[in-house]
Amino acid sequence: MTKQNVVVSDPNSGINTATFTAAAVQKPPPAPGSCINISRKTLVEINSGPRINSWVDSMRASSPTHHKCTSLSEDNTSWMVHHPSALDMFEQIISASKGKKMVMFLDYDGTLSPIVDDPDQAFMSDAMRGTVRKLARYFPTAIVSGRCRDKVYSFVQLAELYYAGSHGMDIEGPSKDSKYKKGAQAALFQPASEFLPMIVEVYKELLDKTNSINGVRVENNKFCVSVHFRCVDEKKWGELAQQVKSVLKEYPKLRLSQGRKVLEIRPTIKWDKGKALEFLLESLGYANCTDVFPVYIGDDRTDEDAFKVLRERGQGFGILVSKTPKDTYASYSLLEPSEVMIFLRRLVEWKRLSLRRQSKIQKQLEEIKASLKN
Numbered sequence: 001m002t003k004q005n006v007v008v009s010d011p012n013s014g015i016n017t018a019t020f021t022a023a024a025v026q027k028p029p030p031a032p033g034s035c036i037n038i039s040r041k042t043l044v045e046i047n048s049g050p051r052i053n054s055w056v057d058s059m060r061a062s063s064p065t066h067h068k069c070t071s072l073s074e075d076n077t078s079w080m081v082h083h084p085s086a087l088d089m090f091e092q093i094i095s096a097s098k099g100k101k102m103v104m105f106l107d108y109d110g111t112l113s114p115i116v117d118d119p120d121q122a123f124m125s126d127a128m129r130g131t132v133r134k135l136a137r138y139f140p141t142a143i144v145s146g147r148c149r150d151k152v153y154s155f156v157q158l159a160e161l162y163y164a165g166s167h168g169m170d171i172e173g174p175s176k177d178s179k180y181k182k183g184a185q186a187a188l189f190q191p192a193s194e195f196l197p198m199i200v201e202v203y204k205e206l207l208d209k210t211n212s213i214n215g216v217r218v219e220n221n222k223f224c225v226s227v228h229f230r231c232v233d234e235k236k237w238g239e240l241a242q243q244v245k246s247v248l249k250e251y252p253k254l255r256l257s258q259g260r261k262v263l264e265i266r267p268t269i270k271w272d273k274g275k276a277l278e279f280l281l282e283s284l285g286y287a288n289c290t291d292v293f294p295v296y297i298g299d300d301r302t303d304e305d306a307f308k309v310l311r312e313r314g315q316g317f318g319i320l321v322s323k324t325p326k327d328t329y330a331s332y333s334l335l336e337p338s339e340v341m342i343f344l345r346r347l348v349e350w351k352r353l354s355l356r357r358q359s360k361i362q363k364q365l366e367e368i369k370a371s372l373k374n
């Protein structure tokens, strides 16, 4: 039985959904709100295209210790020039958002919680939770994760946020009528629901095919499946890739993407974190607004779809959480979740002070009006 299985691919790896031309890193970051064009790379068939070696190369590339660059310091300098720290650029970011409604989108793993070996132990700190809670008081805030929605909710535990799980394929957003009203009925959107039985089947097959490989972890994320190789001996990566490939070959309606030491199997539908961001903006009533300022913070290749959408809309910007230089559509960078927390706290503090200032001015105006009447 021959079945076609097509993925959007980096010719070097053959398996990424989010790869970019060098133009993305050679240009200086645009002013927040401006837009650049970056072209996608070609489509490659799994069966006829990349060989297992290319899969393994790509798996290696997802490990920062294997970051390919001729001179690390040169690379770092260029990276910081083109993707400066969002903390250093805080004032510029605030001034670009002036008069606009800021909407926050946060990835979970590697952004709100540190990367750990066991995906079930990737807890966010109470301090981070407290910060996100305060953030959501001032700005509409959504979590956009590759994990299934229930799981990411069980980690975040904040009912006041919106959640997009399974790489955006399972969204609990605001209801269309209510826009951003506290306590309003949440609306569910699951564009890949027809794939549920297939995902269950593939999950079982992947469990079965990979269980002899030490350290593999297969995670059912409801509308997608994650095959983790963080704890697999590198010598076994080829064997793992081979097994995953052999399962995927039988499912032409599924495709493969890659995250941090994880292979992600997901439906071929044109839906990703970028689409989820647009869907949420629309649900919040900001679809055609020129005065909306979305900020997306994420650390993974799958977050690039959202960064790209922001570039194309010419609204807001993306912040990549990374300690190493990477090709990205994001405009700014932060090193790790602890810096994300500092950035979010500064946003909260800035908003609190500016609201306080506004109400003080309002009060003074009212006093002046009252004194003129007398």
Ligand SMILES: O=P(O)(O)OC[C@H]1O[C@H](O[C@H]2O[C@H](CO)[C@@H](O)[C@H](O)[C@H]2O)[C@H](O)[C@@H](O)[C@@H]1O
Residues within 6 Å of the ligand: 107, 108, 109, 110, 114, 115, 116, 117, 118, 119, 120, 122, 144, 145, 146, 147, 219, 221, 226, 228, 230, 259, 260, 261, 262, 264, 300, 302
């Ligand atoms: O979109 P995200 O919220 O970033 O989710 C992407 C994947 O994150 C998780 O895996 C990653 O974090 C794990 C815990 O730190 C780590 O062990 C793993 O190597 C990382 O890839 C999650 O387990 C996956 O299901 C998500 O797809």
